[in-house]
Amino acid sequence: MKKYWVYFKLNFQEMLEYRTDVIIWTLSGAILPLIGLTIWLAVLGSGAKLAYSYPELVTYFILAMTVEILVGAWGAWFISEKINNGDFSVYLIKPVSVLTEYFIQNMSEKIFKIFVIIFVIIGVVLASQGKIAFPLNILNWLLFFTSLLMSILIAFLLDFILGLSAFWFHEIDFFKNYISLSNQLFSGKLIPVAFLPATLFNLAVFLPFRYIISFPIEVLLGKLSAENVVLGFGIQFFWLTFFFLGYKLTYSKGIKLYQGFGG
Amino acid sequence: MKHYFKVFLALLNISAKNYLEKRWNVFGIITNSTISLIIMVIFVNVYFSFSKEIFGWTKYQVFLLTGIYRCVSSLFYVLFFRSINWIPNYVQRGTLDIFLTKPINSQFYITFRLTRIFELFSVLTGLVLVYYSLQKMDIMVSIINWSFLILGLLAGLLILYGIYFSLSTLSIWIGRFSGITDVFYILREPLAIPLDLFGKTTSFVLTFIIPLGFIITVPVRLFFGMSPWYFLFFGVFFASLAVWFSSWFWNFSLKHYTSASS
Amino acid sequence: MEEPIIKVGDLKKYYKVHQKEPGLIGSVKSLFSRKYYDVKAVDGVSFEIGEGELVGFIGPNGAGKTTTLKVLSGLLYPTSGKVQVLDFTPWERKTAFQKQFSLVMGQKNQLWWDLPAMESFILNKEIYEVPDDQYKKTLDELVELLEVEDILKIQVRKLSLGQRMKMELIAALIHSPKILFLDEPTIGLDVVMQKKMRDFIREYNKRFNATIILTSHYMDDVKELCERVIIIDHGKILFDGKLEAIIKKFADHKLLTVILEREVDAEKFREIGKLESYEFPRAVISVKRSKVSEAAAKLLKDFPVDDLNIEEAQIEDIIREVFTAENVKS
Numbered sequence: 001m002k003k004y005w006v007y008f009k010l011n012f013q014e015m016l017e018y019r020t021d022v023i024i025w026t027l028s029g030a031i032l033p034l035i036g037l038t039i040w041l042a043v044l045g046s047g048a049k050l051a052y053s054y055p056e057l058v059t060y061f062i063l064a065m066t067v068e069i070l071v072g073a074w075g076a077w078f079i080s081e082k083i084n085n086g087d088f089s090v091y092l093i094k095p096v097s098v099l100t101e102y103f104i105q106n107m108s109e110k111i112f113k114i115f116v117i118i119f120v121i122i123g124v125v126l127a128s129q130g131k132i133a134f135p136l137n138i139l140n141w142l143l144f145f146t147s148l149l150m151s152i153l154i155a156f157l158l159d160f161i162l163g164l165s166a167f168w169f170h171e172i173d174f175f176k177n178y179i180s181l182s183n184q185l186f187s188g189k190l191i192p193v194a195f196l197p198a199t200l201f202n203l204a205v206f207l208p209f210r211y212i213i214s215f216p217i218e219v220l221l222g223k224l225s226a227e228n229v230v231l232g233f234g235i236q237f238f239w240l241t242f243f244f245l246g247y248k249l250t251y252s253k254g255i256k257l258y259q260g261f262g263g
Numbered sequence: 264m265k266h267y268f269k270v271f272l273a274l275l276n277i278s279a280k281n282y283l284e285k286r287w288n289v290f291g292i293i294t295n296s297t298i299s300l301i302i303m304v305i306f307v308n309v310y311f312s313f314s315k316e317i318f319g320w321t322k323y324q325v326f327l328l329t330g331i332y333r334c335v336s337s338l339f340y341v342l343f344f345r346s347i348n349w350i351p352n353y354v355q356r357g358t359l360d361i362f363l364t365k366p367i368n369s370q371f372y373i374t375f376r377l378t379r380i381f382e383l384f385s386v387l388t389g390l391v392l393v394y395y396s397l398q399k400m401d402i403m404v405s406i407i408n409w410s411f412l413i414l415g416l417l418a419g420l421l422i423l424y425g426i427y428f429s430l431s432t433l434s435i436w437i438g439r440f441s442g443i444t445d446v447f448y449i450l451r452e453p454l455a456i457p458l459d460l461f462g463k464t465t466s467f468v469l470t471f472i473i474p475l476g477f478i479i480t481v482p483v484r485l486f487f488g489m490s491p492w493y494f495l496f497f498g499v500f501f502a503s504l505a506v507w508f509s510s511w512f513w514n515f516s517l518k519h520y521t522s523a524s525s
Numbered sequence: 526m527e528e529p530i531i532k533v534g535d536l537k538k539y540y541k542v543h544q545k546e547p548g549l550i551g552s553v554k555s556l557f558s559r560k561y562y563d564v565k566a567v568d569g570v571s572f573e574i575g576e577g578e579l580v581g582f583i584g585p586n587g588a589g590k591t592t593t594l595k596v597l598s599g600l601l602y603p604t605s606g607k608v609q610v611l612d613f614t615p616w617e618r619k620t621a622f623q624k625q626f627s628l629v630m631g632q633k634n635q636l637w638w639d640l641p642a643m644e645s646f647i648l649n650k651e652i653y654e655v656p657d658d659q660y661k662k663t664l665d666e667l668v669e670l671l672e673v674e675d676i677l678k679i680q681v682r683k684l685s686l687g688q689r690m691k692m693e694l695i696a697a698l699i700h701s702p703k704i705l706f707l708d709e710p711t712i713g714l715d716v717v718m719q720k721k722m723r724d725f726i727r728e729y730n731k732r733f734n735a736t737i738i739l740t741s742h743y744m745d746d747v748k749e750l751c752e753r754v755i756i757i758d759h760g761k762i763l764f765d766g767k768l769e770a771i772i773k774k775f776a777d778h779k780l781l782t783v784i785l786e787r788e789v790d791a792e793k794f795r796e797i798g799k800l801e802s803y804e805f806p807r808a809v810i811s812v813k814r815s816k817v818s819e820a821a822a823k824l825l826k827d828f829p830v831d832d833l834n835i836e837e838a839q840i841e842d843i844i845r846e847v848f849t850a851e852n853v854k855s
Contacts, residue, residue, distance in 0.1 A: 016553065024442030024449070031452050039310060039317075042460040048313035171287060177295050185302055191309055200305070266654060273651040277637060277644050284639040284680070357633045360600050366623035367652050521601050521616065522540070 004104060011108040022109060026116040029072060030065045036190040037061035037124070051194050055133040056221065062121050062132065063217045064189055069117045070110065070148065071155040071212055075102040079163025080172045088258065099160065099247075106156065133221070140220050143229065147216035150240050155212045157243035164247070167254030182207070188214025194223065208243075211236040270367060271375055278378045289381055296337075296385040300392060303329050303455070318459050319489070325457065327396035328483045332455045333389030335416055335479060337382050339423055344447065345377035347427050351434035351443050359435075359520070370513050374428070408486050411495050415482025418495075418502035423478050425505025426450065428513070435516040454479045474501040529573035530704070530736060531597065536606035538567040538592050538760075566592040567603070568760035574738065576703075579730045581751035582740040589760040590740035591630075594706050597738070598628045611703065624653055627702040631709040634693055641678045642692035646699050653700035660699065667695045670728060687718040694725070705729070707739040711746055723749045772837060779817050781810045783824055784832040797823055806831070 015022060040057050044050055052060060079102070082088040091098045125132060135141065162179065166172055184190055185200070186209035193204050193214045204210045215232050218224050224232065282288055307329060311322040320328075350373060353359040362369055397404075427447055434440035458466045458480040470476030477498040484490035543559040545551055567589045574580055582590040595601040596608060599615035599622070608615055613622035636645045650660045668674055671691045681689060690710075698705070710726065711719040727750060730737050741747065747754055747768065754771065756764040764771055781798070785806045794800040797820045798812035812820040817835060824830055 018439060018441060020437060021440065021442035024445050028442075028445035028448050031449050035452055035456065038460050038462075039456060042317050043310055043313050046314045046317045050313060171285065174287065174291055177291070178298070181295075181298055181302055185305065191306065195309060195313075197309065197312065270651050273648050277640065277648050280644060281637055281639055357630070358635070360595070360630065361628070361633055361635045363600055363618065364598055364623055364626075364628045365652055366620040366654075372652075 004100070007101070008104050008108050011105045012111070015109050015112060019112070022112050023116050026069060026113045027120070029068045029113075030117065030120050032184070032189045033061045033064040033068060034120075034124070036064070039190075040192075040195075051223075052192065053133070054128075055131045058124065058128045058131060059133045059135070060192060060217060060221065062124055063220065064213060065120065065124075066117060067148065067151065067213050067216060068189060069113050071151045072110070072113075073106060073156045073159035075106065076159045076163035076172060076176065078102075079160070080166035083164075083166040083254075083258065084170065092255070092259075098251075102160065103156065135220050135222065137222060140222055143233075144216050144220040147211075147219055147233065147236060150236050151212050151216055154208060154236070154240050154243055157240075157247050158208070158212075161243065161246050161250050164250045164254050167250070167257050183209050183212075186210055187212055188217070193218070205232075206235065208239040211239055267367070267371060270372070274372075274375050275378055275380060278376070279380050282379060282381060292381055292384050296333075296388045299385075300333060300388045303333070304392070318457070320457050320459070323396045323400045324483075324487060326399070327393055327486075328457055328479065329455065330389045330392030330394075330396060331412075331416065331483055332479050333392060334386050335389075335420060335423075336451055336454070337385035337389060338420060340382040341379050341386070343374060343424050343427070345379060346374050347424075347431045348443055348447070349373075349377060350431040351440035354434045354520075355439055363517070363521075369517070370428075370510060374424075404486065408488065411485040411492070412482050415477070415485050415495055415498050416479075418498040419478035419482055421502040422474050422498075422505045423450070425502070425507075425509040426473075426475075428509040429505075432509070432513050432516050435520045450475065457483075471497075474498075474505070477501050527575065529575045530611050531572075531574040531738075532607070532609040533573070533593075533597075534571050534607035536567050536570045536593065536596060536608060537565075537604045538589075538596060538601060539563055539565050539604045565760050567596070570606075570757070570760070570762050572755060572762065572765055574736060576736055577730070577734040578753060579727070579737045579751055580739075580753045580755060581747045582738065582755050582757055583742070583744075583747050584740075584757040585742055588758045590757055591708055592760075593757070594628070594708055594738065594740055598626060598706050599623070600628075624700060625702055626704040626706065627697040627700070628706045629693060629697045629708065629710065631712045634689070636681045636689070636692055636696055638682050639680055642681055642684075642696065643677050645681075645692075645696050649696055649699050655700050659701070663699055663701050664695070667698055670732075671695065671725060687714060687721070690714065690718070690722065691725075698729070701733070702735065704736045704738070707737065709741055710739055711741065711743055719743075719745070720749075726750060778811045778813050780836045781812055781817070781820060781824065782834040782836065783808050783810070783828065783830050786829040786831045789828060793828075 037057060040050070040052075040061075041054065044054060044057065050057075079088075079098070082090075091101075158179070162172055162175055165175060169175075186193070186204040186207050188204075188210060193201065193210050196204055204214075211232070215236055219229055219232070304326070307322065307325050310317065311325070315321070317325075350359075353362065353373070362372055365372065427450065430446055431440070431443055434443065453461075453469070454475060458469050458476045460466075461469060466476065470481065477494075481490055481494050481498060485492070485495060540563075541561045542564050543561050545559075546554060570589070570593060582593065584590050592601065596603055597610055597615055599618045602616035611622060611625055613619055615622065636642055637648075646664065649655075655663070668677065671694065673688065673691050673695070676684060676688055676692075681692065684692065707726070711722050714722060723746065726737060726739070729735060739746065739750070752767055754764070754766070754768050755762055756771075778798075780801065785808065788805055789808075791800060791803050794803070794808060794810055798810045798816070801809040801811050803809075810820070810824075821833060821835065824833060
């Protein structure tokens, strides 16, 4: 257990060295929800009838920014590089597993990012003159945190598998781009899933992207009927299991291939 | 000067060859741009499914703006993005030293070193969208408005260059700047929508203080006659200022670099 | 010497570095307040170099060698002092000046990684405005000298380190510079490649009469290449002159190496001189110059000697002598 704490401290220290970068990365995570908020407030302001009111939109996108920061995973590129230049062999010898190492690094950076995003949130609240719909239902908060935990894991595993795909594909940029594009459409970062037209909405319900950002927020805001909450959790749990098994499979098959090549 | 033009061509050549070394790159560009464009079209459709007009903009006007945004941001990728993005890398690895010993203006060399000629395909997708919107709008646009658009966009491109290059130059002062890629993302994303949507104060700040508005929104407004003609001159003014500043800051930073390091 | 092409007068280069305490607390502390201290990288250096000379700057890491080189190539501008290279002030970085020299720094490469080296050569040709026929002639000469005909069209990333170094050299020399600055040219190379590099440098200097300044902390580079050596440490020049002069001036002893037929008590060597190392069957004894013949005779008479060798003291040791002598003085 101690070694994880030491590792965490080291990562945090190193991160302080590049704190400007971390601040920028936090802001870049917030930019899409901020643009989304601007657009939908403008749509509302032009007289349209939306399923979300002004305060609800502000709250939604504040939550979207926060959840985005909390679920973020960025190890894919680093993992793929290590695989490509042979440094991955180190993990076959070290006593800390690859997954744990990246997870700790991920968490240590997030702690700093949370501080940064709080400032952005304050800014947004001030800019909207405090018109937010702070959710008061305790049950919804509990469900939110449960779902959020699963989101964090799903996002992390998905990113990890993406990195591991370097065992087979030299360039992972392709898949990264497609995932990122799908994310824009189905995750609710820019367009709340509830606003999507029928066909896209149905797709969104079954694809994993909604369960990374949008679903926990929809639960918290109380916008879903009881059946839909249960259905949502079911699908989210399905995707979590799917990506967990996917990670295990990719890792074991990938390692075999990697060792076959002599690293 | 003929010398600089020849070096520019040689750089275009070597970058293109370099790009083709990774065989999937071209395929990637084509699929990526197409899907990206389709998604943007879907977005705009969704926004306008709720309202016929948003802050004075109609659907096809926004489509046109989106197409223009695609063209300009892709053009930026063709010419400048990668080159500017690598500056922190050069500073960290010391490759900047090698460039400084070469008998060519360092800003010019670094600016055009890593072009991406194949991204012109993305520019094409943007033009397709522009054409489509014009068809749907069925309006008459005078040559004057077209010139305002094109001149305005050229100025806009230079503004974006000046801002991004100057920000990248900061790496000389702070030693490392991995966030430089995301800085561009932060600058670029808001440009995809009409900046008027940000409300009176914010859009004023984003137009006249940090001149982002002059990159896409104002030229398109000039095209539709939504903005007064003299806004073109503001744009040109900001473009000159941006390029001048980037050059001044670059040289100023090099002085620091050549005196503070070892 | 006719008019020297490099003139350095009392060059000084100081800069500030900030200190950071280790650990988490140290990192947080340095966010708020920083302690700076002065580093005197170059502290009053003067020398002149004539056309066609091959000069080596020798010194330990941090001695000021690379800093001096950077000032000469215009990459740094000094805190004070006068520098003239080919009648130019280097840090003004005039194009006419830059076309006449080349800087090669060990790990900083300029070749495009995924392309054959040829492409990088062509790019440099355009940058330095080398006329077509001169380009072809120079390229052919360099390719022949470095024996790289068959690998010109292979991507740089697929080449070995030694091959890459050769290509870097061609890229750096394609514009036939009058002056070549080489920073640690043999670092990271294996023994065979090091020799090839030195041979090339020597040959290039002879054939093209190019002035070459190299920095190194490897003694072998100096021994093999440089007639003239400038020893630099802590930013100051300790010695500037011919290699033989150093040996004569600072090496007051020679090394006797014996191969013994049977074991001998180490104590007995004390009678001969200072025992530097003894690992049976080999013993190395250092003896004052004047006493060498006497010592050799004694060894052969009183010891079971199979073989005997007399050598100059290692340059490394000599240089160390030079450094310690100066430190004692100051």
